[in-house]
Amino acid sequence: MRIVFMxxxxxxxxxxxxxxxxxxxxxxxxxxxxxxxxxHHNKLQPTPVKxxxxxxxxxxxxxxxxxxxxxxxxxxxxxxxxxxxxxYGRFLPDEILNLPPKGCVNVHSSLLPKYRGAAPIxxxxxxxxxxxxxxxxxxxxxxxxGDIILQRSTPISPEETAEMLYGRLAELGGKMIxxxxxxxxxxxxxxxxxxHTKATLAPMLSKEMSPVDWTRSAQEIFNQIRGLYPxxxxxxxxxxxxxxxxxxxxxxxxxxxxxxxxxxxxxxQGIDVACGELQHVLRILExxxxxxxxxxxxxxxxxxxxxx
RNA sequence: CGCGGGGUAGAGCAAUUGGUAGCUCGUCGGGCUCAUAACCCGGAGGUUGCAGGUUCAAGUCCUGUCCCCGCAA
Numbered sequence: 362m363r364i365v366f367m368x369x370x371x372x373x374x375x376x377x378x379x380x381x382x383x384x385x386x387x388x389x390x391x392x393x394x395x396x397x398x399x400x401h402h403n404k405l406q407p408t409p410v411k412x413x414x415x416x417x418x419x420x421x422x423x424x425x426x427x428x429x430x431x432x433x434x435x436x437x438x439x440x441x442x443x444x445x446x447x448x449y450g451r452f453l454p455d456e457i458l459n460l461p462p463k464g465c466v467n468v469h470s471s472l473l474p475k476y477r478g479a480a481p482i483x484x485x486x487x488x489x490x491x492x493x494x495x496x497x498x499x500x501x502x503x504x505x506x507g508d509i510i511l512q513r514s515t516p517i518s519p520e521e522t523a524e525m526l527y528g529r530l531a532e533l534g535g536k537m538i539x540x541x542x543x544x545x546x547x548x549x550x551x552x553x554x555x556x557h558t559k560a561t562l563a564p565m566l567s568k569e570m571s572p573v574d575w576t577r578s579a580q581e582i583f584n585q586i587r588g589l590y591p592x593x594x595x596x597x598x599x600x601x602x603x604x605x606x607x608x609x610x611x612x613x614x615x616x617x618x619x620x621x622x623x624x625x626x627x628x629x630q631g632i633d634v635a636c637g638e639l640q641h642v643l644r645i646l647e648x649x650x651x652x653x654x655x656x657x658x659x660x661x662x663x664x665x666x667x668x669x
Numbered sequence: 670c671g672c673g674g675g676g677u678a679g680a681g682c683a684a685u686u687g688g689u690a691g692c693u694c695g696u697c698g699g700g701c702u703c704a705u706a707a708c709c710c711g712g713a714g715g716u717u718g719c720a721g722g723u724u725c726a727a728g729u730c731c732u733g734u735c736c737c738c739g740c741a742a
Contacts, residue, residue, distance in 0.1 A: 396742055399670090406742095524680080568740095606739095629706055652674040652739055654679070663694040664682030 362546050365441035365461075366419075367391040369409040372527060373447035375535025376468050379411060380445065381417055383539055389439045391415035391432070394423040428454050435462055438630060443545060445538060446500065450479075458500055461561050463545050467507065468534040472496060472514055476563040477505035482530060483523045484563035487588035489580065492516045493526070496535045497541040506560070508552040510541045511633040522590035551663040571596045572604070575622035575634065579612045579641040586610050595630075599624065600632065601650065601665065608655050609647030616640055627667040629659040 363386045366377050381387050390410060398406040400648075407415070414421045423431045433456055436444075441461045446453065447468040458465050469625035471481035473496040478484075485493040494514035501507035513533060517526060544550040571593045573582055586595040586607050597606040599622050610631075619625050619635040626633040631644040 400671095400673095400738085400740090400741060650737085653681095654675095654738065659694070660681045663680065664692090666682095666693070 362386065362463075362543070363388050363440060363442045364368045364443045364531060364542070365389045365391065365436060366410075366414075366437055366447075367444060367449040367453075368447040369393040369408045369450050370448050370468065371409045372531045372534070373410050373449070373468070374413050375531045376445065376538045377413055378446045379535040379539050380542060381419070383542070385542065387414075387417075387419050388441060390419050390421050390434070390563075391449065392421060392423055392424055427451060427457060433457060433460070443542070445542070447534065447538070452504070453500065455502055458502065466500055466510065466541060466545065467500050467505070468538050468540075469496045469498065469505055470494075470530040470534065472512060473498060473505060473509060474557060474560040476646040477560055478563040478626070479565040480525050480537040483566055483588045485574065485588075486517060486521070486523050486526065487584055490517055493530070495530050495537055497534075497537050498555075499550075506555060506557065508554050510544065510550045510552070511537050513537060520587070522587045524591050551553045554589045566593055568593045571606075573597045573607070576637040578638050579636040582643050583610055583612050597634075599634065600645075600648075600667070603651050605651070606649040606655070607645055608645075608649060610643050610645045613642050614640060615642045617642055626669060627658075627662055629662070632662070632667070 364378065364380060364595065366373075366387050367390070368374075368377060373458075377387070377390065377662065392408045392411040392414070395405040395407055395411070398404060411421050411423070422432070422435055426432075436457060437460070443463040444457070444461050444464060444465040445468070447471075453465060460526050469477075469491070471477070471485060472492070472494045476484050476493070482493070492514050493511060496509055497505040498505075498509045515529065515533060533564040541550060566589065570585075571587060573585065573595050575582070575597070577585075582595070586609070590593050590608070594606045594608070596606045598604050612634065615633065616639055617623075617625050617635045621635055621637050623635045624632060625635055625642060631643050631646045631647075633642045634644055645658050647655060647657055648661055651662070
């Protein structure tokens with residue numbers, strides 16, 4: 362089966378790799394244009410999907426837009442029977458969706474219809490979900506709203522960060538797209554419509570989500586730290602007046618009458634901060650001051666004593 | 670050549686106008702204690718990222734270079 366693969370970040374790599382390893386003819390790969398990355402020289406960095414495709418000798422296309430007809434012409438020449446999209450980062454216009462005889466399918470990292478959009482993995486953790494998963498679906502014009510082919514769930518462990526979950530779901534997606542591809546080739550792929558009334562959105566993350574609101578519960582703040590890991594991260598200025606990024610923390614059962622955001626203890630164990638409910642505090646274990654490296658709370662306190 | 674911050678003891682930080690490189694933690698030894706991530710006493714550990722330059726004198730000023738971090742993506 363001739364397949365065109367569209368994807369950009371690490372998440373999409375196992376899917377591409379799986380399809381290629383399974384012997385499908387991946388005749389072309391679309392990825393986002395290389396973006397300047399790097400502090401000093403603004404070097405262009407190939408996307409993870411591009412790098413993998415090139416190492417396999419697959420032609421790579423990186424159009425700025427899919428809507429000027431160029432991409433459509435390229436696709437017509439590639440003659441894919443199926444287009445597989447995984448975190449490509451762009452909407453596909455209808456003329457592309459309708460091009461491949463077997464359609465376009467998408468690997469999405471949530472249990473659709475929940476968490477449609479750009480950052481489903483992060484939002485599942487931010488919202489304190491106990492489980493999430495991967496959905497393979499036929500693509501529709503509307504964002505992440507297509508009929509479901511396959512769906513599999515996985516529990517989110519209490520300490521898991523978005524980064525860890527990201528890796529797990531990428532692997533899961535890589536396995537599931539193979540199953541789905543086989544079903545599509547055999548003509549047995551399911552088409553289960555989503556319950557659109559239960560749809561929720563998982564919009565792009567932004568730096569504005571970083572500051573911690575200490576009136577929330579310790580668990581909610583912990584979810585924020587895990588869900589925004591490693592980017593944009595959770596931060597607070599209650600320690601030094603400057604925004605310090607919180608890399609690691611834990612919820613500790615400890616009663617306090619101190620107001621939200623008050624530092625009630627600072628020791629080698631960590632920095633305990635009062636939150637919005639009295640029974641628990643958030644213990645900061647690992648942090649990073651502006652301009653500095655990330656370090657343990659104990660190391661930070663060695664150079665920045667806090668009187669409690 | 671996009672903007673900015675920073676390299677000082679194992680870790681984290683200080684060091685006025687250039688003038689004996691200090692502090693906290695850790696570490697080692699000893700003491701106290703039923704005990705401890707607690708406390709007390711003592712010790713070790715630095716060519717201040719690297720290379721040049723200015724100076725009687727450079728962690729500090731100048732030039733170059735390597736590396737780290739934040740913004741931006």
